[in-house]
Amino acid sequence: MIPTAARLGLLVCHSCSLVNRATERDDLACARCGAALHKRKPDSLLLSWILLAMAMALYVPANVLPVIESGSLFGSQRDTILSGAKFLWDSGDWLIAVIIFVASIVLPAVKIAGLGLLLATSQRRSTWRPRLRARIYRVMEAIGRWSMVDIFVAAILVALVQFRTVAQVQVGPGAIAFAAVVIFTMFAAWAFDPRLIWDPVDGFDE
Numbered sequence: 001m002i003p004t005a006a007r008l009g010l011l012v013c014h015s016c017s018l019v020n021r022a023t024e025r026d027d028l029a030c031a032r033c034g035a036a037l038h039k040r041k042p043d044s045l046l047l048s049w050i051l052l053a054m055a056m057a058l059y060v061p062a063n064v065l066p067v068i069e070s071g072s073l074f075g076s077q078r079d080t081i082l083s084g085a086k087f088l089w090d091s092g093d094w095l096i097a098v099i100i101f102v103a104s105i106v107l108p109a110v111k112i113a114g115l116g117l118l119l120a121t122s123q124r125r126s127t128w129r130p131r132l133r134a135r136i137y138r139v140m141e142a143i144g145r146w147s148m149v150d151i152f153v154a155a156i157l158v159a160l161v162q163f164r165t166v167a168q169v170q171v172g173p174g175a176i177a178f179a180a181v182v183i184f185t186m187f188a189a190w191a192f193d194p195r196l197i198w199d200p201v202d203g204f205d206e
């Protein structure tokens, strides 16, 4: 049997990292800072599923609705992320078009698929390739830290598309949906407790 903190009756405080001894009581508080102690994040899977479901639901409007609405003397123009990327591609800005396509369409889809895989396998207490799944989790976390890049990219898109119009440019509802997708996937990854990957492997049952 692999000695884990939970099996040894030890709980690490998430706030101050003090190692506490578990007792019979459930409502444990850290002996040093008073923060609540848990063997695993409470309701990790449920919370993570809810956040992921919201991200999935908003992924569609984020790509279908316009992110930019611009008006000029020659009429109004509404661009989705994809049409904006295509405009940049057609006007020769291939690198920026590819960056926007990858950061705004591919990465969120990869994040949603990766998190869905982690949640589904942990839910079923799967013992399938835990090292691979642990690596997927680390990649998800790393992408989460870069997620603000997505929004930054969307801002660049707004600035660039402005060049083709004379009059006002407005952020469309797709941009709000897009920002929400980024935020929900980030929180879904944060809510997931990666130790759930190893519990079925160790035979640990809370």
Ligand SMILES: [Zn+2]
Residues within 6 Å of the ligand: 013, 014, 015, 016, 017, 018, 030, 031, 032, 033, 034, 035
């Ligand atoms: Zn503490």
